[in-house]
Amino acid sequence: MQLNEPPPGGFLVSEIWNLMHIKNLTKRIPPKNKPRSRPLPKASEKYLQAYERxxxxxxxxxxxxxxxxxFKSxxxxxxxxxxxxxxxxxELADINMGRAKAWLKA
Incomplete structure (x- = not known):
């Protein structure tokens, strides 16, 4: 086995080895693929009624x-x-939707 080859084992072992190898070569941790933002909240029935009205x-x-x-892409x-x-x-805002909740409290 050479230094550039991952050790024998399953997918997880080779994945961990790849991360460690990249970290050793670049002295940096590779970026994570997990998104940091949460999905937007669902619109409530009151909001949908107000929008249609x-x-x-x-x-x-x-x-x-x-x-x-x-207004700008x-x-x-x-x-x-x-x-x-x-x-x-x-902009219609429901009390339980995202930032509107914080704005109404201030």
């Missing part, structure tokens, strides 16, 4: 709207509605 009202008023508006902002004529962005 607002859309109905804006349709009755014959306002031009754009749904799920990204590189930003991680996503607004629920964009009133095109008035240049207004609307």
């Amino acid at each position: 607002l859309k109905e009202i804006l349709d009755q008023m014959e306002m031009k709207i754009e749904e799920y508006f990204h 590189t930003k991680h902002c996503l607004f629920d509605l964009h009133l095109i004529e008035y240049r207004v962005l609307i």
